[in-house]
Amino acid sequence: MNKKTDAQTIVSSIKNESTLALCGFTLMGACETFLKELEDSFLIKGYPNNLTVIHAAGHSDRKSGIERLAYKGLVSKIIGSHWGLAPKWGELINNNEVEAHCLPQGQLTHLFRAMAGGKPGNFSKVGIGTFVDPRIEGGRINEKAKQNDSYVDLISIQREEYLFYKEVPIDLCVIRGTTADEFGNVTMEDEALKLEALSIAQATKRYGGKVIIQVKNYVKRGTLSSKDVVIPGIYVDDILLAEEPLQEHRQTACSFYNPVFSGWLKEPLEEIDALPLDIRKIIGRRAVKELFPGAIVNLGTGIPGDTVGPVSEEEGILGAINLTVESGAIGGQPLGGTDFGITRNAEAIIEHPYQFDYYTGRGVDITYMGTAEVDFQGNVNVSKFGSKTVGCGGFIDITQNARKVVFCSTFTAGGCEVVIKDNKIKIAKEGKFRKFKEFIGQITFSGDYSKNKNQEVLYITERAVFKLTQDGLMLIEIAPGVDLNRDILAQMDFKPIISNNLKEMDVEIFSEGKMGVGEQFYENDFKQQSVIY
Known part of the structure; x- marks a missing residue:
């Protein structure tokens, strides 16, 4: 089975009003080849549109990552934790041009894992007494969201209060690795972080959705060490090879690849100058x-x-x-x-x-x-x-x-x-x-x-x-x-x-x-x- 495809084919297959899960942290994990094609498709053709996007961590460097999707009409609902490095998203949210739900980052990572295991959501005490508590705002961070149901309920377990974070069925996810073989087994040797990629892939398959992996290397099946495989090929539907890795598959915002960040090398830490007394x-x-x-x-x-x-x-x-x-x-x-x-x-x-x-x-x-x-x-x-x-x-x-x-x-x-x-x-x-x-x-x-x-x-x-x-x-x-x-x-x-x-x-x-x-x-x-x- 040949799972290798291109960004245009993937984007053209996305249905309007789909739920898209992304995995990243600042610019780590950003699938720029895919995100750039999705942005261009909407601006030129107007589709896909009215997507729901769910992501756990802040996923931008003020210009790339999820910032590429910050257009009215492209996304109708966003569920995430942080947009401090995504100024265009901040404007859309403040202007009520997108329905925005803000949930704690850790709880979103745990929600992916709970959904992967077939659960209807995840319960935790995290968020009680804050704006996430449904007795306050329920995580609905703008007026457009407040017109709809919260993704958080207050429940009681053994006479103690908990918050229940509800499931969000996923139609497709786009996550990143370093190398994929022909079957879709994926390693992350050059990635700075592992993040919640495995949980997102499993959660997507639970709902019958498609798992798309962006990588920069493509190799023969059977050549990857089994212990190095982070995402098994049985979870993967499509493999997207980064078209311009230097720009579209950077390890971090500051570096295309530094083995120190991925843990392969340890470097002497230079003696830094003392901070000025301010x-x-x-x-x-x-x-x-x-x-x-x-x-x-x-x-x-x-x-x-x-x-x-x-x-x-x-x-x-x-x-x-x-x-x-x-x-x-x-x-x-x-x-x-x-x-x-x-x-x-x-x-x-x-x-x-x-x-x-x-x-x-x-x-x-x-x-x-x-x-x-x-x-x-x-x-x-x-x-x-x-x-x-x-x-x-x-x-x-x-x-x-x-x-x-x-x-x-x-x-x-x-x-x-x-x-x-x-x-x-x-x-x-x-x-x-x-x-x-x-x-x-x-x-x-x-x-x-x-x-x-x-x-x-x-x-x-x-x-x-x-x-x-x-x-x-x-x-x-x-x-x-x-x-x-x-x-x-x-x-x-x-x-x-x-x-x-x-x-x-x-x-x-x-x-x-x-x-x-x-x-x-x-x-x-x-x-x-x-x-x-």
Whole structure:
């Protein structure tokens, strides 16, 4: 059986109103040969149209990936988790030109696996108390979606509340590998991530749909090592050979192929220059003080991903902690920006759904995440603010289950500037927008849910540190040089609880040179091991 075909044949066979499942993470896994042909077919011929697209992770670099499908009429409904790197999708969603459902990234990966096993959906506590909860918004992220049913129900199992994520029958999926043989057995030797490709393929076959694989190598049947096969040929209907691999089958946004990203080589990590002492580094320095030897850590994008690793490296403690990325990478040095999701010198790369099994099973000691808005109850919004729709990504899965959550953010947004001098901080220019608000645009992190779990939660900014208590947000630290009333309370929409033991943030956070965290870090590690042995 010859399963090899071309993009035009595949696209011409797609029926209007079909449900298409895609698998990717930023630009990793993007099947550009297929996506480009689908885009061109719609723009030139007007079909296929009114598709439903379902994808687990953010899958774009602002111009490629699912961004190629962001046209009114091409897609009538999208079910995904994140569109931060897909600005055209953000516009379609905000303008109600597509029905948009935002569900947690980890739950979507688990939903694919549940559907593959013949189940009608997947149940989990993830999402309770957030905008995903059907008592709030049910994941319906725009008005067009709110006119229709939610993909989430509230159910009770053994007298406990759970959310039930409903099945989404799939007509076809397009996923990616590196090499396929004539029968469709697929390996992923050059791919940076395994993602949820196997689960999507199995789920598609469960509904009688077609599985299409884009690869860059095509070989004789029987020549692939059986243990290297990630997608068996019995799941595969069509094989699409990338027409221009350099542009249409890139390993990542930054690289056509780097063996370090796929785990084949380990490279010496160059000594990086210390970050300049600025507002972001101050936040990262205070955050690093929450680490401990052996901690299993998840880093979100933005200030956490940009500062926690470099500050840890500068302080000499990076090798004593374990960084993980939700995409499946464990260990090594995670990358950021449009290459978020991959890691240099990873110690292991596992499948996307299994990484979220570990996360939702409380495997993360500390997660560092950004914030857009915070209210007195400790609720956090990172998914929708003003006219901007970003989505939640894996934020809900991770923050609801990590043992400690550390939110890292500037105190205000929109041009906040500080002067750091003599181990003190001065607010030179206040940001245009307040982040600590009476009402937030959407609940992506539920303070009440966290309190019920007695979770430890901190909110770290350049001028103040807050702690979530049963009674609300408590101010526990203030930066040296900052005026409590002028620089903190007057810049908030609500008055926080002020700790009776309000402390000054450690002075070394605002000093040039190292903070000296390393010596104390390893001293504590030695003491702990001495007690054990």
